[in-house]
Structure formats: structure tokens, C-alpha cells
Amino acid sequence: MIPVSITSCSRGKSLYFEHFDACCIFLREGYSAEMALEEAEAQLAELELLSSMFPSEEEFVVTDQLAFAELRDYVEGVSNTLPHSRPDFLIKHKMDTINFKEVDITISCAYVSDYPQVLPEISVRCAQLSRAQQAQLHSDLNSYLLENCSGEVCLLSAFEWVKDNAAQYIDKSVSAVVPKKDTSSGPTQEAFTRLWIYSHHIYNKSKRKNILEWSKELNLTGFSMPGKPGVVCVEGLRTPCDEFWSRVKCLTWKRIMIRHREDIPLDSEDGTIDERVASHRKFTGFDEAIFDPHGNRGNHMDLGQLYQFLSEKGCGEIFQLYFGIEGK
Incomplete structure (x- = not known):
């Protein structure tokens, strides 16, 4: 690729881009030098x-x-x-x-x-x-x-x-009063949950660190893709997943939402609770996923690689839920 520069007429200040597509992204988003x-x-x-x-x-x-x-x-x-x-x-x-x-x-x-x-x-x-x-x-x-x-x-x-x-x-x-749990209706039904979270962007280092630390603390598996847009998937027992979401949404975001939620009842299945949860997991561990970052700030991931990653995990259909197009 040939380096590209944009020059401000009034100040003579130039911005340098290593790739032409990074320059196009910069201009498309309405910026100027x-x-x-x-x-x-x-x-x-x-x-x-x-x-x-x-x-x-x-x-x-x-x-x-x-x-x-x-x-x-x-x-x-x-x-x-x-x-x-x-x-x-x-x-x-x-x-x-x-x-x-x-x-x-x-x-x-x-x-x-x-x-x-x-x-x-x-x-x-x-x-x-x-x-x-x-x-x-x-x-x-x-x-x-x-x-x-x-x-x-x-x-x-x-x-x-x-x-x-x-x-x-x-x-x-x-002074907040914490209500007592109502145990009269019997134990709460256990469920395996998978949350697909969408954020306008995930740049902040402390937020990225929180996402990694909270997922491990709550025994959740999945992945986080930083950049613009940001994608987070967590899976595990329902209560820890809900706790993870309650923490994440309390942070300051331009836009964040649960794009898709999966809940699978576990009570009718055989085996220990850990075995039942493990049988539904699509991920092992929780890692930050980086897919060939590009753009002038290095904050746009290769969505084709994201689709391949999701497909390998048996989650390819999620791509269309996030981006409105079928992956390739």
C-alpha cells in the first residue's frame, strides 16, 4: 500500500496514513486534519x-x-x-x-x-x-x-x-433496603445463559481489563473484541452472566446493549451442575480476540475473520444479528 497524507489548508498540518483504506475510513467518518x-x-x-x-x-x-x-x-x-x-x-x-x-x-x-x-x-x-x-x-x-x-x-x-x-x-x-429472597416457591430453576453484547466501541484499557477480570471471577467463558464496534460474549450460569452484565452496563458507554440472549434450562439434564454447564459451552476460557486491526487508529477489526471465528465455534448465525448481513 502507498502511504497517504491529508493536509489542512489553513494550518499546513498533515496527517499520515500507512494505508489508503485507513485514509478513506478517516474521511468517511467526517474528520479533517x-x-x-x-x-x-x-x-x-x-x-x-x-x-x-x-x-x-x-x-x-x-x-x-x-x-x-x-x-x-x-x-x-x-x-x-x-x-x-x-x-x-x-x-x-x-x-x-x-x-x-x-x-x-x-x-x-x-x-x-x-x-x-x-x-x-x-x-x-x-x-x-x-x-x-x-x-x-x-x-x-x-x-x-x-x-x-x-x-x-x-x-x-x-x-x-x-x-x-x-x-x-x-x-x-x-440506607437502601435489600429485600429478602422469597424461598416459599422453592429453588430457582438453574439455566445456562449466553449473552451477546454489542458496544459502539471498546477502547478504554481499564474497561477491557475489567471485562477480562470479571469474566474470570464469575467463571464465565467467551471472548471480547475491542475496537469499533465492540463485541462481547459471555456464557455460563444465568446468575453470574446477569451479574457480569449489571457491572458492565454501569460503566460509561456511548452505546451498549444485549444484542441476543440464550437461556437453556438445566434442571432436566443428567450429571452435576458443572457437567451440565460444560456441555453447553462453546468457548474454553475467556480471551480478548483481535482480528487484523486496521484503520488509522488501529481500531477497526477484520469482520471477515470475526465471522470465521464465530463459525468455527458454531455461532456463525450471530454475525447477521450484529451486522445485518450474512458473513463470508
């Missing part, structure tokens, strides 16, 4: 502001220094190559609530390529937050940012909002 530079400049300026406001590593940590260096080099003209990834970082804060003193709150942030035109990926972690209240906090925070910061840098606003509002979600977590 000028837009990319302006967005990168806004991201770097915000990072430098946050670094000056939170000088201690106990308050602010850039977790991907390589991405930060690539962003700086691109903005300062040291490199004409669009950064392959964008920085992710943590803002840490201690606060008091009615029920707790010095609660540790961590705001995990990850830039996406077209931020600030779209919201960054933000998640709030706190040991005292229930999952239900964490999900509500994320929803309310996103609504606030969409209403007040659309098209503008927003992480300082996000921090101030969390600092002002997190306590009420933490205290509601403590």
Missing part, C-alpha cells in the same frame, strides 16, 4: 490545566504516559501522525458524607478521538457506592454534561459535579 488538530489542542490544554490544579499523584494520575506523549508531540508539531490512542487518567478525591469520613472517590477518564465534540468516557468508583447508585450517578452525570457542556471540554465540570453530588448517592447506598 484541521478538526483533528483542534480537538487534540483542546485535550492537551485541558490535561495541562488539570495537572496544574492537581499537582500531587495522590490527586491526579495519567495512566497512559505514551498516549500523553503522542498527543503532545502531535499538537506541538513534533509528529504529523495522529495519535494511535488518547490519554486516560484518574482524578482522586476524599470527601465526608453523613455516614462516612474521608471517603475515597476515583474519577476514571478517557479521551475519545473526537472529544470535546462528544463526551469522554467517565466512570466514578467508590467502595461505598452500591451498583444501583453508581449507575444512577453515571446517568445523572452524563445528563448534566450533555445539557451544560456539549461541544466543550468538561472534565473540570464533571469533577465539580461529582464533588458536590456524590455524597447523596453514597448515603442512599447505605
Whole structure:
């Protein structure tokens, strides 16, 4: 393939692509060299502001220094190559609530390529937050940012909002009443479940790590395909699968959904519960699946290879459910 470059007329800034198809993807998605530079400049300026406001590593940590260096080099003209990834970082804060003193709150942030035109990926972690209240906090925070910061840098606003509002979600977590299980109707029927999850994209390293760790913790098999779009399959007992989904959907996503769900009753089958579950599994273990990544950011997988992978596992029909076309 012949390298291709795009030049911004007003600034003379060029973007270099190793492959022509990567250039086409970039243009098809509505980008320009000028837009990319302006967005990168806004991201770097915000990072430098946050670094000056939170000088201690106990308050602010850039977790991907390589991405930060690539962003700086691109903005300062040291490199004409669009950064392959964008920085992710943590803002840490201690606060008091009615029920707790010095609660540790961590705001995990990850830039996406077209931020600030779209919201960054933000998640709030706190040991005292229930999952239900964490999900509500994320929803309310996103609504606030969409209403007040659309098209503008927003992480300082996000921090101030969390600092002002997190306590009420933490205290509601403590006061929430957990209903007792109704055992009068007998034991719950066991079932084998397989979830096919679709996400607009999966880039964030911490999310990818969570997906891998949670699947192993919950004894689920399957795979995760990062990039755009993102595909996750988990299979195992119904309760752990539902727990996995409840954790994943609480994270901040542009779009995520269960595209297809399979539930197979196990009570009428012979053998131990582990043997019955094993007989329905299509995957051994849980791994991140990478299929010849391409595109300027290396975030588009070869869907033909994905189809072959699914077909080998006896799941080829799922491809059409995800993408609306038959695989080849």
C-alpha cells in the first residue's frame, strides 16, 4: 500500500496514513486534519490545566504516559501522525458524607478521538457506592454534561459535579433496603445463559481489563473484541452472566446493549451442575480476540475473520444479528 497524507489548508498540518483504506475510513467518518488538530489542542490544554490544579499523584494520575506523549508531540508539531490512542487518567478525591469520613472517590477518564465534540468516557468508583447508585450517578452525570457542556471540554465540570453530588448517592447506598429472597416457591430453576453484547466501541484499557477480570471471577467463558464496534460474549450460569452484565452496563458507554440472549434450562439434564454447564459451552476460557486491526487508529477489526471465528465455534448465525448481513 502507498502511504497517504491529508493536509489542512489553513494550518499546513498533515496527517499520515500507512494505508489508503485507513485514509478513506478517516474521511468517511467526517474528520479533517484541521478538526483533528483542534480537538487534540483542546485535550492537551485541558490535561495541562488539570495537572496544574492537581499537582500531587495522590490527586491526579495519567495512566497512559505514551498516549500523553503522542498527543503532545502531535499538537506541538513534533509528529504529523495522529495519535494511535488518547490519554486516560484518574482524578482522586476524599470527601465526608453523613455516614462516612474521608471517603475515597476515583474519577476514571478517557479521551475519545473526537472529544470535546462528544463526551469522554467517565466512570466514578467508590467502595461505598452500591451498583444501583453508581449507575444512577453515571446517568445523572452524563445528563448534566450533555445539557451544560456539549461541544466543550468538561472534565473540570464533571469533577465539580461529582464533588458536590456524590455524597447523596453514597448515603442512599447505605440506607437502601435489600429485600429478602422469597424461598416459599422453592429453588430457582438453574439455566445456562449466553449473552451477546454489542458496544459502539471498546477502547478504554481499564474497561477491557475489567471485562477480562470479571469474566474470570464469575467463571464465565467467551471472548471480547475491542475496537469499533465492540463485541462481547459471555456464557455460563444465568446468575453470574446477569451479574457480569449489571457491572458492565454501569460503566460509561456511548452505546451498549444485549444484542441476543440464550437461556437453556438445566434442571432436566443428567450429571452435576458443572457437567451440565460444560456441555453447553462453546468457548474454553475467556480471551480478548483481535482480528487484523486496521484503520488509522488501529481500531477497526477484520469482520471477515470475526465471522470465521464465530463459525468455527458454531455461532456463525450471530454475525447477521450484529451486522445485518450474512458473513463470508
